[in-house]
Protein backbone atom coordinates (compact mmCIF):
# COMPACT_ATOMS: atom_id res chain seq x y z
CA UNK A 1 0.00 0.00 0.00
CA UNK A 2 1.00 3.53 -0.46
CA UNK A 3 1.20 3.73 3.22
CA UNK A 4 3.67 6.50 3.59
CA UNK A 5 1.58 8.83 5.66
CA UNK A 6 4.11 11.64 5.64
CA UNK A 7 4.50 12.07 1.90
CA UNK A 8 1.67 10.47 0.02
CA UNK A 9 -1.22 12.89 -0.25
CA UNK A 10 0.83 15.45 -2.24
CA UNK A 11 -0.68 14.29 -5.55
CA UNK A 12 -3.99 16.05 -5.07
CA UNK A 13 -5.43 14.08 -2.13
CA UNK A 14 -6.72 16.25 0.70
CA UNK A 15 -5.09 15.96 4.17
CA UNK A 16 -5.79 12.77 6.06
CA UNK A 17 -8.78 13.08 8.42
CA UNK A 18 -8.45 12.63 12.17
CA UNK A 19 -8.20 9.15 13.64
CA UNK A 20 -11.54 7.39 13.93
CA UNK A 21 -12.40 4.51 16.22
CA UNK A 22 -12.84 1.28 14.23
CA UNK A 23 -16.21 -0.42 14.17
CA UNK A 24 -15.74 -3.55 16.25
CA UNK A 25 -19.27 -4.89 15.91
CA UNK A 26 -18.60 -7.97 13.80
CA UNK A 27 -15.49 -9.05 15.65
CA UNK A 28 -16.78 -11.32 18.49
CA UNK A 29 -17.51 -14.28 16.12
CA UNK A 30 -14.06 -14.06 14.64
CA UNK A 31 -12.45 -13.85 18.09
CA UNK A 32 -14.38 -16.88 19.35
CA UNK A 33 -13.30 -18.93 16.30
CA UNK A 34 -9.65 -18.03 16.73
CA UNK A 35 -9.72 -18.70 20.48
CA UNK A 36 -11.34 -22.09 19.91
CA UNK A 37 -8.82 -23.12 17.24
CA UNK A 38 -5.88 -22.08 19.41
CA UNK A 39 -7.19 -23.92 22.47
CA UNK A 40 -7.81 -27.09 20.43
CA UNK A 41 -4.41 -27.15 18.72
CA UNK A 42 -2.33 -25.31 21.35
CA UNK A 43 -1.31 -22.68 18.81
CA UNK A 44 -2.03 -21.78 15.18
CA UNK A 45 0.22 -20.50 12.40
CA UNK A 46 0.34 -16.76 11.82
CA UNK A 47 -0.86 -17.50 8.25
CA UNK A 48 -4.09 -18.93 9.69
CA UNK A 49 -4.46 -15.98 12.06
CA UNK A 50 -3.93 -13.52 9.17
CA UNK A 51 -6.41 -15.39 6.98
CA UNK A 52 -9.12 -15.05 9.62
CA UNK A 53 -8.19 -11.47 10.55
CA UNK A 54 -8.38 -10.28 6.92
CA UNK A 55 -10.80 -12.65 5.17
CA UNK A 56 -13.21 -14.13 7.74
CA UNK A 57 -16.56 -13.82 5.91
CA UNK A 58 -18.12 -11.63 8.64
CA UNK A 59 -15.40 -10.26 10.90
CA UNK A 60 -12.46 -10.19 8.47
CA UNK A 61 -10.95 -6.79 7.80
CA UNK A 62 -11.62 -6.93 4.03
CA UNK A 63 -15.08 -8.49 4.40
CA UNK A 64 -16.46 -5.79 6.66
CA UNK A 65 -18.45 -2.82 5.43
CA UNK A 66 -16.76 0.54 5.25
CA UNK A 67 -13.80 1.89 3.40
CA UNK A 68 -10.36 0.39 3.71
CA UNK A 69 -8.62 2.15 0.81
CA UNK A 70 -8.39 5.92 0.23
CA UNK A 71 -8.61 9.14 2.20
CA UNK A 72 -11.50 7.94 4.37
CA UNK A 73 -10.03 4.49 4.85
CA UNK A 74 -6.89 3.09 6.43
CA UNK A 75 -4.32 3.41 3.65
CA UNK A 76 -3.72 4.79 0.18
CA UNK A 77 -2.82 2.87 -2.96
CA UNK A 78 -1.84 4.13 -6.41
CA UNK A 79 -5.51 3.75 -7.31
CA UNK A 80 -6.47 6.34 -4.68
CA UNK A 81 -4.24 8.96 -6.32
CA UNK A 82 -6.91 9.30 -9.03
CA UNK A 83 -7.84 7.74 -12.39
CA UNK A 84 -4.41 8.39 -13.93
CA UNK A 85 -2.95 5.10 -12.69
CA UNK A 86 -5.74 3.13 -14.40
CA UNK A 87 -5.48 5.30 -17.51
CA UNK A 88 -1.78 4.53 -17.89
CA UNK A 89 -2.32 0.82 -17.23
CA UNK A 90 -5.06 0.89 -19.87
CA UNK A 91 -2.53 2.11 -22.47
CA UNK A 92 -0.19 -0.72 -21.53
CA UNK A 93 -2.96 -3.33 -21.78
CA UNK A 94 -4.26 -1.94 -25.08
CA UNK A 95 -0.82 -2.16 -26.66
CA UNK A 96 -0.64 -5.87 -25.77
CA UNK A 97 -4.16 -6.47 -27.11
CA UNK A 98 -3.34 -4.71 -30.38
CA UNK A 99 -1.31 -7.85 -31.25
CA UNK A 100 -4.10 -10.24 -30.17
CA UNK A 101 -7.02 -10.64 -32.56
CA UNK A 102 -10.34 -12.05 -31.30
CA UNK A 103 -11.76 -12.19 -27.76
CA UNK A 104 -9.41 -11.02 -25.01
CA UNK A 105 -9.58 -10.75 -21.24
CA UNK A 106 -8.33 -8.50 -18.50
CA UNK A 107 -8.28 -10.55 -15.31
CA UNK A 108 -8.01 -8.61 -12.08
CA UNK A 109 -7.31 -9.97 -8.61
CA UNK A 110 -7.50 -7.89 -5.46
CA UNK A 111 -9.92 -5.58 -7.28
CA UNK A 112 -11.31 -4.38 -3.95
CA UNK A 113 -14.24 -1.98 -4.64
CA UNK A 114 -13.66 -2.07 -8.43
CA UNK A 115 -12.14 1.41 -8.73
CA UNK A 116 -9.11 0.34 -10.77
CA UNK A 117 -11.35 -1.70 -13.08
CA UNK A 118 -13.56 1.32 -13.58
CA UNK A 119 -10.62 3.62 -14.31
CA UNK A 120 -9.23 1.13 -16.84
CA UNK A 121 -12.60 0.54 -18.54
CA UNK A 122 -13.36 4.27 -18.77
CA UNK A 123 -9.95 4.90 -20.31
CA UNK A 124 -10.37 2.06 -22.82
CA UNK A 125 -13.84 3.34 -23.76
CA UNK A 126 -12.37 6.78 -24.51
CA UNK A 127 -9.08 5.83 -26.11
CA UNK A 128 -9.64 2.36 -27.56
CA UNK A 129 -13.38 1.93 -28.24
CA UNK A 130 -12.66 -0.72 -30.91
CA UNK A 131 -11.31 -3.02 -28.21
CA UNK A 132 -14.46 -3.01 -26.06
CA UNK A 133 -16.65 -5.39 -28.10
CA UNK A 134 -14.10 -8.19 -27.78
CA UNK A 135 -13.06 -7.50 -24.18
CA UNK A 136 -14.10 -9.38 -21.06
CA UNK A 137 -13.10 -7.77 -17.75
CA UNK A 138 -13.02 -10.64 -15.29
CA UNK A 139 -12.51 -10.26 -11.56
CA UNK A 140 -11.79 -13.14 -9.22
CA UNK A 141 -13.36 -12.14 -5.93
CA UNK A 142 -13.82 -14.68 -3.13
CA UNK A 143 -15.57 -12.20 -0.77
CA UNK A 144 -19.29 -11.69 -1.59
CA UNK A 145 -19.34 -8.26 0.10
CA UNK A 146 -16.59 -6.97 -2.21
CA UNK A 147 -18.16 -8.62 -5.28
CA UNK A 148 -21.36 -6.67 -4.54
CA UNK A 149 -19.42 -3.40 -4.30
CA UNK A 150 -17.66 -4.16 -7.58
CA UNK A 151 -20.97 -4.91 -9.35
CA UNK A 152 -22.37 -1.59 -8.19
CA UNK A 153 -19.39 0.54 -9.21
CA UNK A 154 -18.98 -1.28 -12.52
CA UNK A 155 -22.68 -1.30 -13.46
CA UNK A 156 -22.07 0.92 -16.54
CA UNK A 157 -19.73 -1.79 -17.85
CA UNK A 158 -21.85 -4.83 -16.95
CA UNK A 159 -21.82 -6.04 -20.58
CA UNK A 160 -18.06 -6.63 -20.28
CA UNK A 161 -17.91 -7.66 -16.64
CA UNK A 162 -17.59 -11.13 -15.18
CA UNK A 163 -17.08 -11.62 -11.45
CA UNK A 164 -16.27 -15.14 -10.32
CA UNK A 165 -15.23 -16.70 -7.04
CA UNK A 166 -12.46 -18.92 -8.37
CA UNK A 167 -10.31 -19.14 -11.51
CA UNK A 168 -11.85 -22.52 -12.33
CA UNK A 169 -14.99 -20.73 -13.56
CA UNK A 170 -13.04 -19.13 -16.44
CA UNK A 171 -12.30 -20.68 -19.85
CA UNK A 172 -8.84 -20.13 -21.42
CA UNK A 173 -8.57 -16.86 -23.33
CA UNK A 174 -5.72 -14.54 -24.35
CA UNK A 175 -5.38 -11.92 -21.67
CA UNK A 176 -3.49 -10.07 -18.98
CA UNK A 177 -3.78 -10.59 -15.26
CA UNK A 178 -3.45 -7.35 -13.30
CA UNK A 179 -2.96 -7.27 -9.55
CA UNK A 180 -2.14 -4.09 -7.68
CA UNK A 181 -1.12 -4.74 -4.08
CA UNK A 182 -2.49 -8.27 -4.01
CA UNK A 183 0.58 -10.30 -3.06
CA UNK A 184 1.34 -8.19 0.02
CA UNK A 185 -2.18 -9.00 1.26
CA UNK A 186 -1.77 -12.77 0.81
CA UNK A 187 -1.25 -14.62 4.06
CA UNK A 188 2.31 -15.23 5.23
CA UNK A 189 4.00 -17.44 7.80
CA UNK A 190 6.34 -15.96 10.39
CA UNK A 191 9.56 -17.76 11.17
CA UNK A 192 12.33 -17.16 13.69
CA UNK A 193 15.94 -18.23 13.44
CA UNK A 194 17.30 -20.48 16.17
CA UNK A 195 20.86 -19.88 14.97
CA UNK A 196 21.19 -23.29 13.33
CA UNK A 197 17.65 -23.60 11.91
CA UNK A 198 14.24 -21.94 11.83
CA UNK A 199 11.20 -22.27 14.07
CA UNK A 200 7.71 -21.32 12.98
CA UNK A 201 6.32 -18.44 15.01
CA UNK A 202 2.62 -18.96 15.52
CA UNK A 203 -0.11 -17.50 17.69
CA UNK A 204 -1.13 -18.65 21.18
CA UNK A 205 -3.07 -17.20 24.10
CA UNK A 206 -1.82 -15.75 27.39
CA UNK A 207 -3.69 -16.49 30.66
CA UNK A 208 -5.91 -13.40 30.12
CA UNK A 209 -6.95 -14.65 26.67
CA UNK A 210 -4.89 -12.14 24.64
CA UNK A 211 -3.15 -13.31 21.47
CA UNK A 212 0.62 -13.72 21.82
CA UNK A 213 3.45 -14.97 19.63
CA UNK A 214 4.19 -18.63 20.31
CA UNK A 215 6.87 -20.91 18.86
CA UNK A 216 5.33 -23.88 17.03
CA UNK A 217 8.64 -25.77 16.85
CA UNK A 218 10.83 -26.41 13.78
CA UNK A 219 9.43 -24.84 10.59
CA UNK A 220 8.26 -27.25 7.88
CA UNK A 221 10.81 -27.58 5.01
CA UNK A 222 8.69 -25.71 2.36
CA UNK A 223 8.71 -22.63 4.62
CA UNK A 224 12.48 -22.36 4.82
CA UNK A 225 13.62 -23.80 1.50
CA UNK A 226 16.53 -21.75 0.07
CA UNK A 227 16.65 -19.32 3.00
CA UNK A 228 20.03 -17.93 4.10
CA UNK A 229 21.02 -18.69 7.69
CA UNK A 230 20.57 -15.84 10.14
CA UNK A 231 21.50 -15.27 13.81
CA UNK A 232 19.19 -16.57 16.56
CA UNK A 233 16.18 -14.29 17.11
CA UNK A 234 16.03 -13.00 13.49
CA UNK A 235 12.37 -12.95 12.42
CA UNK A 236 10.92 -12.75 8.94
CA UNK A 237 7.91 -13.71 6.81
CA UNK A 238 7.54 -16.24 3.97
CA UNK A 239 4.80 -17.14 1.48
CA UNK A 240 5.44 -20.74 0.43
CA UNK A 241 2.08 -20.93 -1.35
CA UNK A 242 2.84 -18.58 -4.25
CA UNK A 243 3.21 -21.17 -7.03
CA UNK A 244 0.11 -23.09 -5.88
CA UNK A 245 -1.83 -19.81 -5.73
CA UNK A 246 -0.80 -18.76 -9.25
CA UNK A 247 -1.11 -22.18 -10.93
CA UNK A 248 -4.88 -22.10 -11.64
CA UNK A 249 -4.62 -18.50 -12.90
CA UNK A 250 -2.21 -19.17 -15.77
CA UNK A 251 -4.77 -21.01 -17.98
CA UNK A 252 -7.20 -18.07 -17.62
CA UNK A 253 -4.87 -15.80 -19.60
CA UNK A 254 -3.55 -18.20 -22.18
CA UNK A 255 -1.52 -16.93 -24.00
CA UNK A 256 -0.91 -13.81 -22.01
CA UNK A 257 0.81 -11.99 -19.22
CA UNK A 258 0.68 -11.55 -15.46
CA UNK A 259 1.41 -8.09 -14.12
CA UNK A 260 2.00 -7.60 -10.40
CA UNK A 261 2.51 -4.22 -8.79
CA UNK A 262 3.54 -4.18 -5.17
CA UNK A 263 6.10 -3.14 -2.59
CA UNK A 264 8.92 -5.45 -1.67
CA UNK A 265 12.46 -6.49 -2.40
CA UNK A 266 14.52 -9.14 -4.10
CA UNK A 267 15.78 -11.89 -1.81
CA UNK A 268 19.09 -10.32 -0.84
CA UNK A 269 17.34 -7.21 0.46
CA UNK A 270 14.33 -9.05 1.82
CA UNK A 271 16.50 -11.17 4.12
CA UNK A 272 19.03 -8.41 4.78
CA UNK A 273 20.84 -9.20 8.07
CA UNK A 274 19.78 -5.78 9.39
CA UNK A 275 16.06 -6.46 8.80
CA UNK A 276 15.81 -8.44 12.03
CA UNK A 277 12.03 -8.23 12.49
CA UNK A 278 10.72 -8.79 8.96
CA UNK A 279 8.29 -6.48 7.21
CA UNK A 280 4.97 -7.34 8.84
CA UNK A 281 2.97 -4.12 9.32
CA UNK A 282 -0.49 -3.04 10.38
CA UNK A 283 -2.49 -0.05 9.17
CA UNK A 284 -5.45 1.65 10.73
CA UNK A 285 -6.73 5.13 9.89
CA UNK A 286 -3.45 5.91 8.07
CA UNK A 287 -1.32 5.00 11.06
CA UNK A 288 1.10 2.14 11.05
CA UNK A 289 2.50 0.34 14.02
CA UNK A 290 -0.37 -1.31 15.90
CA UNK A 291 0.39 -4.79 17.22
CA UNK A 292 -0.39 -7.40 14.51
CA UNK A 293 -2.15 -9.68 17.00
CA UNK A 294 -4.34 -7.01 18.58
CA UNK A 295 -8.02 -6.67 17.57
CA UNK A 296 -8.00 -9.01 14.55
CA UNK A 297 -10.39 -7.74 11.89
CA UNK A 298 -10.03 -4.10 12.86
CA UNK A 299 -6.76 -3.34 11.05
CA UNK A 300 -4.94 -4.23 7.90
CA UNK A 301 -2.08 -6.72 8.03
CA UNK A 302 0.53 -6.78 5.30
CA UNK A 303 4.05 -7.99 4.61
CA UNK A 304 6.33 -6.96 1.75
CA UNK A 305 6.70 -9.13 -1.33
CA UNK A 306 9.78 -11.29 -1.84
CA UNK A 307 10.08 -10.63 -5.58
CA UNK A 308 12.65 -13.41 -5.99
CA UNK A 309 10.08 -15.88 -4.64
CA UNK A 310 7.45 -14.41 -6.98
CA UNK A 311 9.84 -14.75 -9.94
CA UNK A 312 10.56 -18.40 -9.02
CA UNK A 313 6.84 -19.15 -8.71
CA UNK A 314 6.12 -17.58 -12.12
CA UNK A 315 8.99 -19.48 -13.74
CA UNK A 316 7.94 -22.75 -12.13
CA UNK A 317 4.62 -22.35 -13.97
CA UNK A 318 6.33 -21.78 -17.32
CA UNK A 319 6.18 -17.98 -17.18
CA UNK A 320 9.01 -15.81 -18.42
CA UNK A 321 9.67 -12.67 -16.43
CA UNK A 322 10.05 -9.91 -19.02
CA UNK A 323 10.09 -6.84 -16.81
CA UNK A 324 11.05 -6.14 -13.25
CA UNK A 325 11.39 -2.46 -12.60
CA UNK A 326 10.16 0.26 -10.31
CA UNK A 327 6.84 2.01 -10.79
CA UNK A 328 8.55 5.27 -11.83
CA UNK A 329 10.30 3.69 -14.82
CA UNK A 330 7.34 1.56 -15.78
CA UNK A 331 4.76 4.37 -15.77
CA UNK A 332 7.11 6.97 -17.29
CA UNK A 333 7.72 4.70 -20.28
CA UNK A 334 3.98 4.23 -20.81
CA UNK A 335 3.28 7.93 -20.26
CA UNK A 336 5.85 9.26 -22.76
CA UNK A 337 3.38 10.06 -25.61
CA UNK A 338 0.87 11.50 -23.11
CA UNK A 339 3.51 13.72 -21.50
CA UNK A 340 4.57 15.01 -24.93
CA UNK A 341 0.96 15.94 -25.71
CA UNK A 342 0.72 17.94 -22.47
CA UNK A 343 3.84 19.99 -23.16
CA UNK A 344 3.20 23.72 -23.01
CA UNK A 345 -0.24 23.39 -21.38
CA UNK A 346 -0.70 25.48 -18.26
CA UNK A 347 -4.38 24.94 -17.39
CA UNK A 348 -5.44 23.74 -13.93
CA UNK A 349 -6.58 20.31 -15.12
CA UNK A 350 -3.16 19.63 -16.67
CA UNK A 351 -1.41 20.87 -13.53
CA UNK A 352 -3.50 18.45 -11.44
CA UNK A 353 -2.75 15.50 -13.73
CA UNK A 354 0.94 16.27 -13.60
CA UNK A 355 0.81 16.41 -9.80
CA UNK A 356 -0.87 12.99 -9.82
CA UNK A 357 1.79 11.68 -12.20
CA UNK A 358 4.47 12.98 -9.85
CA UNK A 359 2.87 11.25 -6.87
CA UNK A 360 2.85 7.96 -8.77
CA UNK A 361 6.41 8.25 -10.03
CA UNK A 362 8.52 10.47 -7.76
CA UNK A 363 11.13 8.38 -5.90
CA UNK A 364 10.20 10.05 -2.60
CA UNK A 365 6.54 9.14 -3.10
CA UNK A 366 5.38 5.97 -4.88
CA UNK A 367 7.91 5.78 -7.71
CA UNK A 368 10.61 3.73 -6.06
CA UNK A 369 8.63 2.04 -3.28
CA UNK A 370 6.52 0.09 -5.77
CA UNK A 371 7.82 -2.41 -8.30
CA UNK A 372 6.21 -4.16 -11.21
CA UNK A 373 6.94 -7.69 -12.26
CA UNK A 374 5.51 -8.79 -15.59
CA UNK A 375 5.73 -12.33 -16.91
CA UNK A 376 4.54 -13.77 -20.20
CA UNK A 377 2.84 -17.15 -20.60
CA UNK A 378 2.66 -18.81 -24.01
Ligand SMILES: C[S@@+](CC[C@H](N)C(=O)[O-])C[C@H]1O[C@@H](n2cnc3c(N)ncnc32)[C@H](O)[C@@H]1O
Nearest residue numbers: 062069077079109110111112140180181182185
Ligand atom coordinates in the same frame (compact mmCIF):
# COMPACT_ATOMS: atom_id res chain seq x y z
C1 LIG B 1 -4.34 -3.90 -0.38
S1 LIG B 1 -5.86 -4.27 -1.10
C2 LIG B 1 -5.55 -3.64 -2.74
C3 LIG B 1 -6.78 -3.08 -3.37
C4 LIG B 1 -6.66 -2.53 -4.78
N1 LIG B 1 -6.02 -3.47 -5.69
C5 LIG B 1 -5.91 -1.21 -4.81
O1 LIG B 1 -4.79 -1.19 -5.25
O2 LIG B 1 -6.49 -0.21 -4.35
C6 LIG B 1 -5.74 -6.02 -1.30
C7 LIG B 1 -6.95 -6.66 -1.89
O3 LIG B 1 -6.61 -8.01 -2.24
C8 LIG B 1 -7.76 -8.81 -2.00
N2 LIG B 1 -7.36 -10.24 -1.97
C9 LIG B 1 -6.60 -10.87 -1.07
N3 LIG B 1 -6.48 -12.18 -1.36
C10 LIG B 1 -7.19 -12.38 -2.49
C11 LIG B 1 -7.45 -13.53 -3.30
N4 LIG B 1 -6.97 -14.73 -3.00
N5 LIG B 1 -8.21 -13.38 -4.39
C12 LIG B 1 -8.72 -12.16 -4.73
N6 LIG B 1 -8.52 -11.04 -4.00
C13 LIG B 1 -7.76 -11.15 -2.89
C14 LIG B 1 -8.30 -8.24 -0.71
O4 LIG B 1 -9.65 -8.62 -0.49
C15 LIG B 1 -8.15 -6.74 -0.96
O5 LIG B 1 -9.29 -6.23 -1.59
